Amino acid sequence: MAANIKSPPTYVGIVPGGIASISQMASIIKSPPTCVGIVGDGITPISQMASTIKSPSMDVAIVGGGIAGLYTALLLKRENINFHIFEGSGRVGDHIRPHYLNLFNPNDPIKLIDYVLSSDGNDLHINGVKRHGSVDAVTPRSVKWGVPAKYQDQTVKDLMTTAIGSLLDELRRAVENNTFESKFREIAAKYDGESFRAYLMNPENSGYPASVVNFMETVLSQTNNYALSMVEVLMQSYDFSTRDWKTIDQGMNRLPEAMEALIGRDDITYGARVQRLSVIQPDPEVTTMEWPPKVDKEKIMVTTTGYNGALTLFFDKVVMAVPPAALKMLAARPRWSPEKEMAIRSMFIVPLYKMGMRFKRRFWESTSIPGMKPSFGGQSTTDLPIRWIVFPSYGLKVDGTGLKPDDTGVLVVYAWMTDATLWTPLTAVERRSLAIQNLEEVYHGRLDRGETIASLLIETTDAVWAEANSTGDSFALPGQLLDCLDNGRKAEGNIYFAGEHLSYHHTWISGAAESALFVVRDMLGNKKIEPLKDNVFSGHPVSTRMSLPFKFEHADPLLVDADPVEYSHRSRAVPVHLGEDEASRVGPILGCLRSGGGRFHTRVVLEHHA
Numbered sequence: 001m002a003a004n005i006k007s008p009p010t011y012v013g014i015v016p017g018g019i020a021s022i023s024q025m026a027s028i029i030k031s032p033p034t035c036v037g038i039v040g041d042g043i044t045p046i047s048q049m050a051s052t053i054k055s056p057s058m059d060v061a062i063v064g065g066g067i068a069g070l071y072t073a074l075l076l077k078r079e080n081i082n083f084h085i086f087e088g089s090g091r092v093g094d095h096i097r098p099h100y101l102n103l104f105n106p107n108d109p110i111k112l113i114d115y116v117l118s119s120d121g122n123d124l125h126i127n128g129v130k131r132h133g134s135v136d137a138v139t140p141r142s143v144k145w146g147v148p149a150k151y152q153d154q155t156v157k158d159l160m161t162t163a164i165g166s167l168l169d170e171l172r173r174a175v176e177n178n179t180f181e182s183k184f185r186e187i188a189a190k191y192d193g194e195s196f197r198a199y200l201m202n203p204e205n206s207g208y209p210a211s212v213v214n215f216m217e218t219v220l221s222q223t224n225n226y227a228l229s230m231v232e233v234l235m236q237s238y239d240f241s242t243r244d245w246k247t248i249d250q251g252m253n254r255l256p257e258a259m260e261a262l263i264g265r266d267d268i269t270y271g272a273r274v275q276r277l278s279v280i281q282p283d284p285e286v287t288t289m290e291w292p293p294k295v296d297k298e299k300i301m302v303t304t305t306g307y308n309g310a311l312t313l314f315f316d317k318v319v320m321a322v323p324p325a326a327l328k329m330l331a332a333r334p335r336w337s338p339e340k341e342m343a344i345r346s347m348f349i350v351p352l353y354k355m356g357m358r359f360k361r362r363f364w365e366s367t368s369i370p371g372m373k374p375s376f377g378g379q380s381t382t383d384l385p386i387r388w389i390v391f392p393s394y395g396l397k398v399d400g401t402g403l404k405p406d407d408t409g410v411l412v413v414y415a416w417m418t419d420a421t422l423w424t425p426l427t428a429v430e431r432r433s434l435a436i437q438n439l440e441e442v443y444h445g446r447l448d449r450g451e452t453i454a455s456l457l458i459e460t461t462d463a464v465w466a467e468a469n470s471t472g473d474s475f476a477l478p479g480q481l482l483d484c485l486d487n488g489r490k491a492e493g494n495i496y497f498a499g500e501h502l503s504y505h506h507t508w509i510s511g512a513a514e515s516a517l518f519v520v521r522d523m524l525g526n527k528k529i530e531p532l533k534d535n536v537f538s539g540h541p542v543s544t545r546m547s548l549p550f551k552f553e554h555a556d557p558l559l560v561d562a563d564p565v566e567y568s569h570r571s572r573a574v575p576v577h578l579g580e581d582e583a584s585r586v587g588p589i590l591g592c593l594r595s596g597g598g599r600f601h602t603r604v605v606l607e608h609h610a
């Protein structure tokens with residue numbers, strides 16, 4: 001049996017009725033090979049197991065194949081540490097879930113394109129008032145919002161700058177001086193105890209009346225976002241004020257797929273939901289075989305179920321790279337410190353709702369109505385249930401080589417927080433019908449050729465994230481941010497924790513990667529682990545779309561999932577800082593997620609050689 005199992009041969013599997021199918025298990029899990037494994041519920045042939053489990057090196061289980069798990073794997077790979085990923089679903093990337101029905105060449109280089117955050121043709125549709133142009137310039141008067149006279153003509157941007165501009169400047173200066181973390185903690189120690197709403201209303205700060213705060217939240221954010229910790233909303237503003245926005249051409253899921261290819265699919269078991277974690281203490285004295293087996297040093301027993309059957313495997317260390325909701329719902333695991341348990345339980349999970357709507361033509365990119373401008377990217381804001389309408393940044397080539405307004409295209413409507421919760425009880429058909437009606441209202445009198453939204457629509461698909469395994473995004477309520485971060489991150493013996501919720505940049509891909517960096521540093525005794533550099537995997541062939549079972553027809557990436565229930569989120573920009581020299585590098589590059597003095601710049605440059 002040992003011959004079936006690649007190095008080091010301390011890996012034993014047991015199945016009901018014998019060990020015949022152990023070879024199957026060995027082929028499922030090739031390289032992270034500490035261990036004893038049990039498949040199924042029978043453990044009779046225990047006598048055939050090695051007497052004492054000795055592992056010569058450290059073996060790490062990574063639970064979760066999202067960005068946090070994948071990035072942890074790549075860092076461990078660079079350190080030559082054995083690892084294996086257990087991913088509960090059949091794919092990596094989870095939150096990043098664009099879906100294509102269209103053409104592109106799997107061997108196309110992965111490259112960044114500009115992500116357009118706002119454009120001249122974007123609209124505001126609030127209080128029944130339609131306003132064309134940048135959201136930043138909106139005043140309460142312009143949308144008939146009742147506020148005290150002195151605020152009526154202040155733009156929403158000025159109101160926000162007055163409230164937090166100096167704190168944002170302090171954070172930016174701290175990044176330049178490599179003191180981001182201490183500045184973040186200084187600000188959090190002072191302000192985390194209050195919500196952003198309370199902060200804005202506090203006379204010691206901006207002292208805005210509730211009507212002004214409501215106006216700001218409606219125009220700039222989503223309903224009840226300002227109930228979060230003040231520091232969460234400050235960080236949202238900080239991340240959104242990043243200057244250079246980029247996305248990955250042909251879809252953001254090329255990032256996790258490229259990472260997957262670099263890791264190697266043999267080091268990932270798909271469809272393996274971890275259900276149980278147990279700590280097995282060392283007992284070198286005992287030589288008789290029993291279950292659980294005796295081990296020469298502490299091991300973590302990891303039990304998964306899925307389409308590979310049930311697997312039980314032993315590792316030296318485990319990284320739980322899963323969202324707090326998944327961690328909370330783990331059927332059996334050790335009870336951790338009260339602070340840790342509290343951090344896991346109290347992380348505030350924000351629901352998100354998204355619908356991708358595929359249209360016969362990109363009607364938003366052309367208009368014959370005098371005074372109206374087309375929306376080449378960016379997003380429109382409404383106070384309707386759809387809340388935001390996001391225009392694609394794909395195919396925007398002003399030199400005429402991009403997609404034409406008569407080509408098909410996808411709009412995404414996007415609600416979160418309380419606005420997303422309200423979509424949850426509706427059926428799929430009701431959601432689609434509501435989205436169409438909302439869009440008809442926004443575009444009333446503005447479509448050419450006598451068309452309607454319904455007549456232009458090809459298909460829709462949506463994601464009610466609160467109903468998905470990963471739920472939504474994680475944020476902290478007032479007074480909980482530092483506790484959630486510090487206690488949530490703290491290792492429990494040999495069990496470590498990663499995920500976007502444990503970073504300073506909640507709800508960003510870069511945050512998930514940042515958390516992986518923290519974990520690997522911690523696991524290796526605060527070793528100075530650098531983020532991945534451009535050429536770490538230089539020479540490694542990256543073909544990212546080998547496994548997609550679709551025939552592609554034309555070059556407009558449809559960023560919606562074909563599955564009518566589970567929807568992808570649109571591929572969108574991550575905060576990016578690109579230096580001139582970095583942008584121009586060529587060759588096989590794994591783009592890096594690099595930390596600049598606490599500020600985590602996501603630099604996703606993935607190119608592979610022709």
Ligand SMILES: Cc1cc2nc3c(=O)[nH]c(=O)nc-3n(C[C@H](O)[C@H](O)[C@H](O)COP(=O)(O)OP(=O)(O)OC[C@H]3O[C@@H](n4cnc5c(N)ncnc54)[C@H](O)[C@@H]3O)c2cc1C
Nearest residue numbers: 064066067068088094095273274326499500508509512572
């Ligand atoms: C609607 C939406 C829009 C977003 N927009 C952006 C954006 O524009 N830019 C940006 O940078 N970020 C965006 N984000 C955030 C970003 O996608 C996430 O922060 C990031 O992908 C989270 O990565 P993660 O690895 O922490 O978690 P996840 O992606 O949730 O990965 C966790 C993995 O663990 C697996 N898992 C869970 N439980 C188990 C178990 N018991 N056993 C085994 N496996 C398990 C899951 O299947 C999943 O694959 C968005 C998120 C959403 C929901």
